Amino acid sequence: MAKVIIPTPLRKFTHNQGTINTDGGTIKENIVSLAEQFPDLKKHIFDENGDIRKFIRIYLGDEDINVLDKENTKVLPDSVVSIIPAIAGGKN
Amino acid sequence: MTRHAEETFPDECVGFFYGKEGNDREIIVSREVSNSKDGDKRRRFEVDPFDYLQAEKFAEKNGLTLLGIYHSHPNHPAKPSEHDLKQAVPFFSYIIISVMEGTTDKITSWQLNIDTNEFEEEEININELDKV
Incomplete structure (x- = not known):
């Protein structure tokens, strides 16, 4: 079991809960576990192919999983996983 | 801001x-927060994911809600662009500050309607903002 930190913009899909306990031995398994608990969250995290959206970044502790083993990164029972929405924009 | x-x-x-x-x-x-955009910062902004993580931690530590993001439009109206819309996330208020030749011209705020996928303008009442 790990803890997943839900970013503020997505908390309306987790009944305003900021931290959710999830199951699984990898990042992917824990994120799937999260989506199973909160189906409304699914489309905001996964694309139509079931992959994590490119606008979503996942951190394990303070490290981007892209510099670890990506979705296959191992998750321990005391791990803290953060979902981070990409923040960007500009005038044109 | x-x-x-x-x-x-x-x-x-x-x-x-x-x-x-x-x-x-x-x-x-x-x-x-630092504009981490590689390239032309005069028309684009980006927030490093690590900085976003720190922003969420600041909110939690101080018992506050992370309400949104502000950014400027240099020499451009305070209206969200297509690029702003494409990158918008639910819930957040997006404050846009139009700066004309170095001076603030107009401030607007917008929130994404997730049903229509369009921005809706929010009313702003300005008092005095603290800054840390």
């Missing part, structure tokens, strides 16, 4: 603001 926007001109600035969520949103504090 406006001071940050003017100091950063002609580049775009970006920052977070925090406060209380109720019938109205009350902003209590704003915090600057």
